[in-house]
Amino acid sequence: MRRAYFKFSWIAAALLAPQLLIIFVFFYWPSAQALYWAFTLEQPWGGGNTWVGFDNFRKVLSDPYYWGSVRVSVIYALATTVLAMGMALTLAIFVDRQLAGYKAYRVAIIWPYAVAAPAVGLAFQFVFNPGAGIFSYINTIAPGWWDLSKYPWQAVTAIVIAGAWKQVAYSFVFFLAALQSIPRSLTEAAAMDGARPLRRMIDLQLPLLTPTFFFLLVINITDSFTDSFGIVDTLTGGGPFRATDLMVYKIYADGFRGFDYSGAAAQSIILMLLVMALTFVQFRYVERRVHYT
């Protein structure tokens, strides 16, 4: 590991200041505030608070609805990650093999990443709408079968598809870059060694992709825990029967609709710890199987 040492200079400090200020205002300050609220009982309309220790956490963790929310969040995170990375890898391999039209996809596949989550949710609202969307054709064949405001599993499927659709772009860019950084001569050497394209993919490309794979796994799981609010809010509103009440959505609903700031703050802290723990587990156990070259 190379290290660089810099002398302190006022110019450097001045150039760093805006970024540090942004991080402080939008990350450390709210985090500290949430941490404080999590240990107090906060009055919704202002006017002081009371220190309650771990009461908020006890209340949250003994709430069966909260555990339901954790369960669906984990399902959502795993399903979107698997779906998004699987799709991204497949598309990246197609583009890398320069199948017909690859130049067009290469650009087009990146666009979904630029779409804001609520817009994605709204777009999929039209796709999944049981009365007017693309999926409504199912109801012309089997009337009443498709309705994501009625059937929990359909609602979960819908947010998973919308979430994955948004994530594909990001993973695709990284997978494609990784595939293209595999030296051409390696593929050629394998071709001379008698390996056909599929064999080369399994023996050569996929093992060499593992560092990228690991990076994307961490990013995707973190993202699907923390960045799913917009999709849930516009597509299902957490329903039906709290079936899509993801942790991050529940924080918003309890805090801003239920005015339980302290409970929401406690949930935020738990979510933060959960994401940190998951990332730690991935680095500890998954990274061991990565070949860095």
Add this chain to the structure above:
Amino acid sequence: MAEISIRNVAKTYGKTKIMDGVNLEIRNGEFVVILGPSGCGKSTLLRLIAGLEEITGGEIAIAGQVVNQLEPRERGCAMVFQNYALYPHMTVAENIGYALKVAGVAKAERLARVEATAKSVGLSDFLDRKPGQLSGGQRQRVAMARAIIREPKVFLFDEPLSNLDAKLRVQMRHEIRRIHNQIKATSVFVTHDQHEGMTLADRLVIMNKGTIEQIGTPEEIYEHPASLYVAGFVGSPAMNILPGTVAGDGRSVLMADGQAVAIPAGFKAEAGQLVQVGLRPERLTLLPAGQGGLQAAFQFYEELGSARVYHLMIEDIPVCVVLDEKLTLTEGQRMGIGFAQAALHVFDGASGRSLTRPSASRKVEEMA
């Protein structure tokens, strides 16, 4: 074991013509070196043989079978790449045995063959290492072993030594020749290094701008270069080239400064023709002023240890002479340059082709 026929092969990328009308017959078990500067199309020719590039025109046959439409794996060629192209996530043993694994060879036999091959290139102690933990020379050996284990009909080498340091390069050169003498597979070796070409080749192919300039044994190429280009590319220091005009009687060449050299038998030039006279530095001697075939002024010398390269000027044309003797000369001193008639080469001034008489060139072809 196989012979390779390259007939009228052409290659274009889009509208860029890389090579055109290349003909080459490589005999069974022969070690052929394709020599040329970067961008002359030598690597492309090798990749066309391997099947890594598609042929635009003409045909290539290996062991009598036209392979134009065959995939690389169906051609029976093994290739050693310039950057070795080792699989970074596999151990040395896995790298060497990969072709056998793909071919479905049983594990016990595979391991036995990997061990035997590794032993033959001196890698037995490194089988469990990853390529990243090996030195350049060891990686080179793994690349060789990976090619050898397949017992290919044809060995292709794409500048395999250019990433090694000078000492290792000579060592690996010997090793490649030793392995070739052992397994006697037809080998095609591409390089821009004339020493590698001269020392390794049974026959040398000199390429220039996508065409073949000359084919012959290293000795023929050195003694009878077919063109100025070949003459300048092979030999170190490079051949001295003196421009001149053929005198009225057609028997001698007049230099710009009025000196003349006789045209040796075996070369034919027209009176008044612009020509270039070639003289190998190793074939010249230095004599006292007034003696020898040409007069020149001494400039400086380069010490090589076993010999010296003396640099002189004939008017404004540089000439160098390689001599074992260590002479004491002063700058500007007039010296005579001595040479035998047979040491002279005469090239056409415009085309650069050698002006060898037809009979002499036929003799060269017979030897080839």
